[in-house]
Amino acid sequence: MTRPITKTVNVPVADGDGERYTLKMGPQHPATHGVLRVDLELDGETIIKCSPHVGYLHRGFDKIAENRTYAQSLILTDRLDYIAAMANNVGYCVAVEKLLGISVPLRAKYIRTIVCEMSRIASHLLWLATHALDIGAMTVFLYCFREREVLLDLFEELCGARLTFSYPRIGGVRQDVTKNFVDVLQRFVADFPMHIEEYETLIDTNRIWLKRTVGIGVLSASEALELGLTGACLRGSGVDYDIRKHRPYDAYDLVDFEVPISDDGDIYARYRCRMEELHQSGRIIQQCIDQLPPGSIISEDAPDLVMPLHGQRKVEAGSSSYGTGLIRLLEEKEHFPVGDIYVSTEVPKGELGFYFISDGSGRPYRMHMRSPSFIHISALPALAEGSMIADLIANIGTLDVVLGECDR
Amino acid sequence: MHVLIILIEILVLFAVIMLHVAYATYFERKIIGHMQVRMGPMRIGWHGLLQPIADGIKSFFKEDIVPEQADVVTFRAAPIICLTAMLTSLAVLPFAKGWVLANINIGLLFLFAMSSLSSYGVILAGWASNSKYTFLGGLRSMAQVISYEVAMGLSLVGVMMLSGTLNLTKIVEVQGGSFGGMYIFPQIIAFFVFFIAMLAETNRVPFDLPEAETELVSGYATEYSGMRYAIFFMAEYIGMMVMASIGTICFLGGWNGPFEVTIFPPFWFVVKVYAFMFVFIWIRATLPRYRYDQLMTIGWKLLIPLALGNIVLTGFIKAFTG
Numbered sequence: 116m117t118r119p120i121t122k123t124v125n126v127p128v129a130d131g132d133g134e135r136y137t138l139k140m141g142p143q144h145p146a147t148h149g150v151l152r153v154d155l156e157l158d159g160e161t162i163i164k165c166s167p168h169v170g171y172l173h174r175g176f177d178k179i180a181e182n183r184t185y186a187q188s189l190i191l192t193d194r195l196d197y198i199a200a201m202a203n204n205v206g207y208c209v210a211v212e213k214l215l216g217i218s219v220p221l222r223a224k225y226i227r228t229i230v231c232e233m234s235r236i237a238s239h240l241l242w243l244a245t246h247a248l249d250i251g252a253m254t255v256f257l258y259c260f261r262e263r264e265v266l267l268d269l270f271e272e273l274c275g276a277r278l279t280f281s282y283p284r285i286g287g288v289r290q291d292v293t294k295n296f297v298d299v300l301q302r303f304v305a306d307f308p309m310h311i312e313e314y315e316t317l318i319d320t321n322r323i324w325l326k327r328t329v330g331i332g333v334l335s336a337s338e339a340l341e342l343g344l345t346g347a348c349l350r351g352s353g354v355d356y357d358i359r360k361h362r363p364y365d366a367y368d369l370v371d372f373e374v375p376i377s378d379d380g381d382i383y384a385r386y387r388c389r390m391e392e393l394h395q396s397g398r399i400i401q402q403c404i405d406q407l408p409p410g411s412i413i414s415e416d417a418p419d420l421v422m423p424l425h426g427q428r429k430v431e432a433g434s435s436s437y438g439t440g441l442i443r444l445l446e447e448k449e450h451f452p453v454g455d456i457y458v459s460t461e462v463p464k465g466e467l468g469f470y471f472i473s474d475g476s477g478r479p480y481r482m483h484m485r486s487p488s489f490i491h492i493s494a495l496p497a498l499a500e501g502s503m504i505a506d507l508i509a510n511i512g513t514l515d516v517v518l519g520e521c522d523r
Numbered sequence: 524m525h526v527l528i529i530l531i532e533i534l535v536l537f538a539v540i541m542l543h544v545a546y547a548t549y550f551e552r553k554i555i556g557h558m559q560v561r562m563g564p565m566r567i568g569w570h571g572l573l574q575p576i577a578d579g580i581k582s583f584f585k586e587d588i589v590p591e592q593a594d595v596v597t598f599r600a601a602p603i604i605c606l607t608a609m610l611t612s613l614a615v616l617p618f619a620k621g622w623v624l625a626n627i628n629i630g631l632l633f634l635f636a637m638s639s640l641s642s643y644g645v646i647l648a649g650w651a652s653n654s655k656y657t658f659l660g661g662l663r664s665m666a667q668v669i670s671y672e673v674a675m676g677l678s679l680v681g682v683m684m685l686s687g688t689l690n691l692t693k694i695v696e697v698q699g700g701s702f703g704g705m706y707i708f709p710q711i712i713a714f715f716v717f718f719i720a721m722l723a724e725t726n727r728v729p730f731d732l733p734e735a736e737t738e739l740v741s742g743y744a745t746e747y748s749g750m751r752y753a754i755f756f757m758a759e760y761i762g763m764m765v766m767a768s769i770g771t772i773c774f775l776g777g778w779n780g781p782f783e784v785t786i787f788p789p790f791w792f793v794v795k796v797y798a799f800m801f802v803f804i805w806i807r808a809t810l811p812r813y814r815y816d817q818l819m820t821i822g823w824k825l826l827i828p829l830a831l832g833n834i835v836l837t838g839f840i841k842a843f844t845g
Contacts, residue, residue: 138655145740160659160815251728251812257559323729323811504659505738505814 135163138504142171146249146508149518151492153507162507165499167492172522180482185211186285188482193279195486196520199238199463200280201230201270203520206460208283209364210469213458215285215451217417219365222410223287228366229300229403230273230282232396236307237266238463238515239389239396246386246512247318250327255317262310265303272296286417292407301404307397311390319390328383332498332510335380342494345487346465347392348514351385353378358461370402382513389515451475464488464515488514488521532624533614540613544760545575550797551804558808578753585749590652593746597651602751605644605758609765612637616768617692619778619788630691631683634769635676638724641758642668645733645743648755652746660742663815664733667723670822671730675720677830681713681837682706682773695777702781707774709840712833714774716826721766723822726759728807732815767799768792 138155141147150171156164176195180188192203205227212219219227244259267277273296274282274289282289318324334342339352349356357374359367375391377384453475459468465487472481491514498510549564549571556563564571589595615630617623627633642664649661683689685706686697698704707714723730734742744755771777771792780791813821 136655146738247811251731252810254559254808257561261560317809318811321811323813326817327811327814503814503816505812508738 134158140507147511148245148516151511151516151518151521153495153511155504155507157504160503160505162499162502162504165496165507167495169489169492169518169521172518174523176523177482177484180479182478184478185215188479189284190279190281193281194519195467195484195523196238196462196464196488196517197278198241198517199234200278201234201282202238202460202462203467204280204283205231205365206458206462206467207469208285209460210456210458210471211285214456214471214473217286217414219287219414220411221366221408222291223412223414224366225369225403225407226288226292226412227283228370229292229400230270230280230288231365232399232403233266233269233300235396235463236393237263239393240266242389242463242512242515243314243386246509246515247314249508249512250324252318252321252324255314258310258314258317262303262307265299269296269300269303272299284413284417287411287413291412297404297407300400304397304400304404308394311393315390325383327505327509328386328513329379329381331382331502331506332513333379333381334494334498338497339380339494342497343490344465344494345490346461346463346515347385347388348465348491348494350374350376351388352380358459358466362459364460366403366406367399369406370399372399372402382509385513451477459485462487464517464520465491484523486520486523488516488518489523491516492521529624536613536624537610540610540761540764541757543764544757545579547760547764547800548578548756549575550800551807554801554804555808558805582753583750587750588746588748590654590746592653594651594653597647598746599751601644601648601651602747602754602758603644604647605641606754606761608637608641608644609758609761612765613761615691616765617695617772617777618792620692622778622789623692626690626692629689631679631689631694631769631773634691634765635672638762638765639668639672641762644755644758648747649733649743652743654746656739656741656745657743660733660739660745663739664726664743666815667726667730667733667818667822670819671720671723671826674716674822674826674830675724677827677834678713678716678720679769679773680830680834681710684834684837684841685709691772691777695772695779698776698779700776700779705774705776710774710833710837712829712836714770716830716833717770717774719821719826721770722803722806723818725762725766725803727763727803729810729813730818731812732818763800763803764796767796767803770799771795 135156135158138157139152140155141152142150147153152168152171154164154166154168155162174194176191180191183191189204189207192207193200195203208227211217240259240263244256244263247253247255247259270280270282271277273292274280276282334344334348334352336353339349340354344352345356353376355374355376358364359372360374372395373391375388375395377388451473453473455470455472457468457470459466461467466485467487468485470481470483470485471479474480494514495507495510498514499507502510552574553563553571564574567573567577589598612634614624615627615633617626645664645668646661649657649659649664652658682694686694688694688697698706722728726733732742733739734744739745744752747755775795777795778789778792780794784790
């Protein structure tokens with residue numbers, strides 16, 4: 116061995132006199148939810164300075180999209196927030212439809228709303244599971260996964276995938292829902308409030324849970340707005356902002372639901388908001404199932420698709436071969452508008468926006484994604500500085516970040 | 524000849540305890556599994572019964588990694604200190620009438636000494652690994668042990684006052700065979716303090732801060748692997764058993780039970796210890812984890828005053844009732 120071995124143990128001692136040391140938490144750490152790295156400056160266990168570092172998962176989606184047709188870029192959105200890929204898919208399709216001026220049939224709108232809310236439940240369940248596990252309540256973790264499994268099975272039945280769906284398509288959805296799907300979903304929605312109660316019995320009024328969440332990571336409404344937070348993180352601080360309500364897309368203006376808001380702005384408030392959203396998502400799904408109209412699932416003016424390897428054979432609307440990746444939007448033959456557009460949707464994590472600059476070529480001249488996780492991570496120093504290491508873990512959990520979406 | 528008999532006794536106790544440790548992990552994994560709507564180990568043997576053996580073999584043959592920057596001697600010694608201290612404390616435990624290796628007058632004190640000694644292992648492990656996570660784990664453990672050792676010691680003073688002895692066999696005998704004789708009734712406050720301090724002493728949820736998985740990766744044991752890690756694990760489980768035994772002896776009347784099991788005299792002792800272990804596991808499946816400063820607050824501001832008050836109260840009652 117050529118490297119000299121230092122025998123001295125030189126970990127600095129923090130004695131409260133301001134002697135500080137740095138701790139690099141992540142990118143391999145059980146509680147940073149993927150590949151987040153947080154550089155901490157500590158005095159004892161108190162965090163003096165906290166700087167999150169992102170980019171370990173950067174794949175350059177914004178740039179890749181410039182070389183792809185609009186239909187091809189759909190699969191990129193699967194890989195943003197992989198916990199709730201369906202909501203991203205829908206968000207992308209809504210944005211492109213607005214750009215191309217395509218209207219979606221009512222049935223497809225309802226189906227999209229159903230799958231969006233299903234993915235919201237799936238995402239919130241995973242959030243609750245990991246958040247509780249981070250704070251030390253390990254049983255909630257497995258309870259949540261039990262219900263999430265049902266939803267993933269349903270997604271699998273709907274489109275054959277459990278993680279990367281690419282189920283919606285521009286102008287509608289890929290396949291119609293089956294009767295079994297609706298039945299199982301109905302049963303799930305009927306039982307779900309009982310399951311939420313089950314999670315709540317474990318942690319909701321638990322003294323330790325309250326001690327770890329109430330009054331920790333407090334953000335006032337103005338601070339949350341300045342940091343650009345959206346979703347439950349913003350609503351937990353008392354700002355009534357939900358795109359589903361204020362700029363409805365798909366069938367959200369046709370169903371009745373409430374936007375849960377809490378004024379306290381701490382970890383517990385955000386926890387309560389998300390738990391209430393689970394109830395509301397169940398309500399939305401129930402109404403969509405009840406109102407689900409018959410009819411077409413894809414628009415007449417949806418762009419025609421061709422498979423280059425099979426000659427110019429036209430792929431039927433609603434055909435399952437849409438997702439094979441070889442299909443391209445007929446770029447030269449269609450008429451594409453020129454201009455730019457920003458469309459945002461409410462995904463489980465917050466506001467997911469797509470900004471397109473179209474030069475009429477059939478491929479975006481520029482595509483930008485406003486991903487909530489990226490913006491939420493920037494709020495971490497504001498939440499964590501001055502608190503303890505254990506609170507940092509709770510704060511990462513409460514922001515509900517997915518690094519795939521953050522780094523794009 | 525006498526020495527030989529004692530050596531054989533030690534060997535038998537050692538073997539039984541090691542087997543017990545292996546199956547205590549199985550017990551925990553099965554129970555926690557069923558509490559969490561899953562099965563626990565199922566693959567190796569009938570309902571996973573051979574899983575602990577497989578785990579033991581696996582950790583025995585794993586590569587033994589010592590970090591380059593570690594203080595090698597201390598790093599290697601730390602798990603051994605832990606295990607030795609815990610095993611030594613077994614010597615004074617009376618499993619049944621006469622079933623004790625060393626029936627000494629200061630049994631209770633000896634147990635405390637050994638339990639404190641084992642925390643040296645944890646602290647040294649955290650220090651010697653030369654990693655910040657293990658260092659924080661070691662620091663936390665040091666603070667935790669110091670604060671909760673005090674509370675635990677004070678909580679048992681009441682028991683000492685009532686029984687008038689530190690000899691564990693005598694403490695059981697004073698309580699007698701009847702249900703009402705158990706010290707849990709006159710010493711209910713002490714039992715409460717003892718129980719919480721016991722969770723903290725053994726680093727169990729909700730006080731598992733020295734090895735808080737989501738904060739400190741694995742705390743003091745982060746840099747340990749293979750057999751050395753397994754030794755820490757064994758020490759922790761023996762520690763759980765020792766603490767449960769102290770609870771059984773001091774508060775639940777030791778080996779006495781509603782009827783005598785002549786084939787296996789420690790029957791009731793084992794039942795009571797496992798009742799404690801079950802509660803340990805139950806708590807682990809239910810509760811979240813306290814924060815470091817909250818843990819200190821509970822120790823110093825709640826448990827120690829309670830234990831002190833209990834001593835005063837016991838003293839008064841003893842003085843007036845004679």
